[in-house]
Amino acid sequence: MPELPEVETVRRGLARVLEGRRLVRVEQRRPDLRIPFPERFAQRLTGRTVVGLARRAKYLLIELDNAEVLIAHLGMSGRMVIAGGNGPPPSPHDHVVFETDDGRRVVYNDARRFGLMTLVDRADLDTHPLMAGLAPDPLDAVFDGPFLAARLAGRHTPIKPALLDQRVVAGIGNIYACEALWRARLSPRRLAATVTGRRADALAKALREAVTEAIEAGGSSLRDYVQADGELGYFQHRWAVYDREGVKCPGCRCGGTVRRIVQANRSTFYCPARQR
Numbered sequence: 001m002p003e004l005p006e007v008e009t010v011r012r013g014l015a016r017v018l019e020g021r022r023l024v025r026v027e028q029r030r031p032d033l034r035i036p037f038p039e040r041f042a043q044r045l046t047g048r049t050v051v052g053l054a055r056r057a058k059y060l061l062i063e064l065d066n067a068e069v070l071i072a073h074l075g076m077s078g079r080m081v082i083a084g085g086n087g088p089p090p091s092p093h094d095h096v097v098f099e100t101d102d103g104r105r106v107v108y109n110d111a112r113r114f115g116l117m118t119l120v121d122r123a124d125l126d127t128h129p130l131m132a133g134l135a136p137d138p139l140d141a142v143f144d145g146p147f148l149a150a151r152l153a154g155r156h157t158p159i160k161p162a163l164l165d166q167r168v169v170a171g172i173g174n175i176y177a178c179e180a181l182w183r184a185r186l187s188p189r190r191l192a193a194t195v196t197g198r199r200a201d202a203l204a205k206a207l208r209e210a211v212t213e214a215i216e217a218g219g220s221s222l223r224d225y226v227q228a229d230g231e232l233g234y235f236q237h238r239w240a241v242y243d244r245e246g247v248k249c250p251g252c253r254c255g256g257t258v259r260r261i262v263q264a265n266r267s268t269f270y271c272p273a274r275q276r
């Protein structure tokens with residue numbers, strides 16, 4: 001599932017293809033994804049020029065020249081594929097095709113259809129139901145230890161599932177929650193409300209660093225295919241603990257081994273020796 005760094009990589013890739021470009025053809029191939037497309041979706045986009053690409057948490061915001069914003073979420077399996085003249089063959093999971101005035105195509109492919117696209121007036125963006133409850137993401141200037149501690153206060157759940165709550169911190173999913181807790185040396189089983197003071201400082205910093213490093217890795221992968229057609233957003237990245245059950249705690253003298261447990265129906269990976 002794409003998390004903040006993957007969505008940010010998609011944003012940067014799309015910006016290169018779409019920014020300043022007019023959408024000469026938009027094809028909508030089914031009535032809905034997770035929610036229905038807005039009425040006259042393709043017609044409303046056709047002829048519009050893309051003035052900017054922004055991101056809020058895991059939402060892509062495609063800003064149009066008529067003061068509307070196309071909100072897109074990739075869900076569990078959504079992919080944006082850039083196709084030139086000889087793009088990949090059409091797939092039954094290609095649900096939306098955007099064609100620009102310089103002949104490039106952006107194809108939205110989503111096998112499981114948990115993604116969504118909707119249109120909103122820019123003036124209503126902040127109060128839109130998808131945006132209104134979102135916490136800042138770890139790259140936001142206001143996101144620091146005291147801010148995080150305030151959001152965790154009174155939460156009597158373990159810290160790991162609390163980090164997946166988009167009202168605590170936005171853009172974080174299973175991978176970066178595990179990685180940040182490992183960096184901050186905090187057990188995923190620790191009660192969320194006990195993450196205060198220096199622990200909260202360490203976790204806010206760890207979240208920011210984990211996300212920043214992954215965005216840099218995504219940037220390298222973008223450079224690899226900037227000349228070619230390709231899929232945006234998924235890149236090779238080496239995790240410290242995520243999906244690494246049984247390996248020695250990496251780059252660390254604790255002597256521990258990465259363990260997998262299940263919390264709130266999701267796998268958590270951590271080192272019991274390092275993380276308290």
Ligand SMILES: [Zn+2]
Pocket residue numbers: 249250252253254255256271273274
């Ligand atoms: Zn260790």
